[in-house]
Amino acid sequence: MRIVIALGGNALLPKGAKGTAGEQLDAAKKAITEIEDVLKKNQVVLTHGNGPQVGNLLLQQSGTKEVAEMPLDVLDAMTQGQIGYFIASAISLTGLHSATLITRVVVDPEDKAFENPTKPVGPFYEKQIKPGMKMDAGRGYRLVVPSPTPLKIREHDAISALLERNFVVIAVGGGGIPIKNNGEGLEAVIDKDKATSLLATQINADLLVFVTSVDCVYLNFGKPNPSKLSKTSISIAKKYMAEGHFAEGSMKPKVESVIKFLENGGKKAIICSINNIRLALQEKAGTIISNV
Amino acid sequence: MRIVIALGGNALLPKGAKGTAGEQLDAAKKAITEIEDVLKKNQVVLTHGNGPQVGNLLLQQSGTKEVAEMPLDVLDAMTQGQIGYFIASAISLTGLHSATLITRVVVDPEDKAFENPTKPVGPFYEKQIKPGMKMDAGRGYRLVVPSPTPLKIREHDAISALLERNFVVIAVGGGGIPIKNNGEGLEAVIDKDKATSLLATQINADLLVFVTSVDCVYLNFGKPNPSKLSKTSISIAKKYMAEGHFAEGSMKPKVESVIKFLENGGKKAIICSINNIRLALQEKAGTIISNV
8 A cells, every 4th residue: 555644743853852863863763663564564655844943943044144044945955854864764773765855846936825924934033133024923023934835746756666666755844845847946835734645646645644643633622522533534524624623723734635635536544643553544543534 | 877976065066155055056057057968868876075064054053052953964964955955956957857865874883983083074163162073284173073984875775766767866965874784873974985986886887977176187186297197997096096196085085986986896987077077978088997
């Protein structure tokens, strides 16, 4: 089976961690241990976030004026190398062979997101030290960048070629590096869940898995009467979404990305935590969403 | 033909440049323009250095105490992402498809190099701010790390798989990330020329090309009577090396790496500049070294 698994930020950098190499490597080892059987029995692509790591690089850049600052697309590439290497190191302990690919994602430079940047990235500042900064919820000024819709994973063909040769592929880190069709980089951030869903469609994955910090999708999440959603379909998931059950910037983009994958020909998707992924693959845990 | 081309630091970051993203991208575009025909007609792996980029990251890290410092192996991974992305962007303009692979290289943790670190990396400091720093030629203290012999390019199989599918592969950046056989990273630097030669052997390359800042190998280089070495063989190259014609840390490691590739079954190697690589491939420029 061909599976795309998106590892949430929490699976690779525990909350409250400073982000040392040791912490990141340990988290990657724990995550890979949980999915070792899955990796051995299937063709798997692992995608991952990069928020805290990019934030750290932005902070370092602003602290050392004698070194040229890199734009966001280049920082994305650097965090793909960093985090991909941690995951690859963890996979090496299983005896499997992996391949970490620097991954670019084509977006439309005319995407309306460029007129209205919405995605805050990096550290907080007391004042606007560069263009594009906005006050973030009274906590300080932050760089706010556009989050355009991903149109094409540029390296999807290389990813498929590696999967066919049984490599565990690590790709689309941080949602991928946003580029124009001619390869020119853009100062933007692509939503990791959207990019992962697109990749799953482009490489004809049988299954898309979002690993998140909760064990499954909940209805009435955070309210007095939460209930687990174990199995559902596109139509019912859409109904729940319309009713406002899924939080913006958290579960909603995952459910939306799952629906998009299923509407584009995907058969099944799972939303679960790293600890229950094995049970979820047996449909004994997590939230299973099917294309019927 | 299967060709491995090592791009020298000068080809990707001109002397005196600060290393901005624009400078690095422009240099990559110029280099790729020179080899576009070569890339279109052959299976090509491009390797590259990372000295100035790693130096800049070390400098940034020391300037921002609130962010966790990454060890050298992780910084290598980050620069592979950074530089690989610049090269991939340049390749996109040719219409070719590329794949940038984070590449690890197995070394022996008992390598004698670990007892005697010799490779200075990163910025100069007025005093020893951390263990492993040594005075460098009276200019200040610098981090000095071991340079162990590369034993195996861990990702050689993924590189071959991608070449067979006609991707231009960007790999072994900065000589690769030094790891133990179990995948654990090491605080060391691998010589880019040695690692490139090893890769060429492992993937059965027909040709190994070292792109450097001079147009070919010279005898009596830097002396009143320099002479171009246009064609030679292993045995004659060894004789010249024994006579001290090639500078330590500059041309000598390249010639040594060429000899190793040829002794391990390679047929032909070229040492040339980026501007004359096309002529060199027609044996009309550069230094051609054959296995006879």
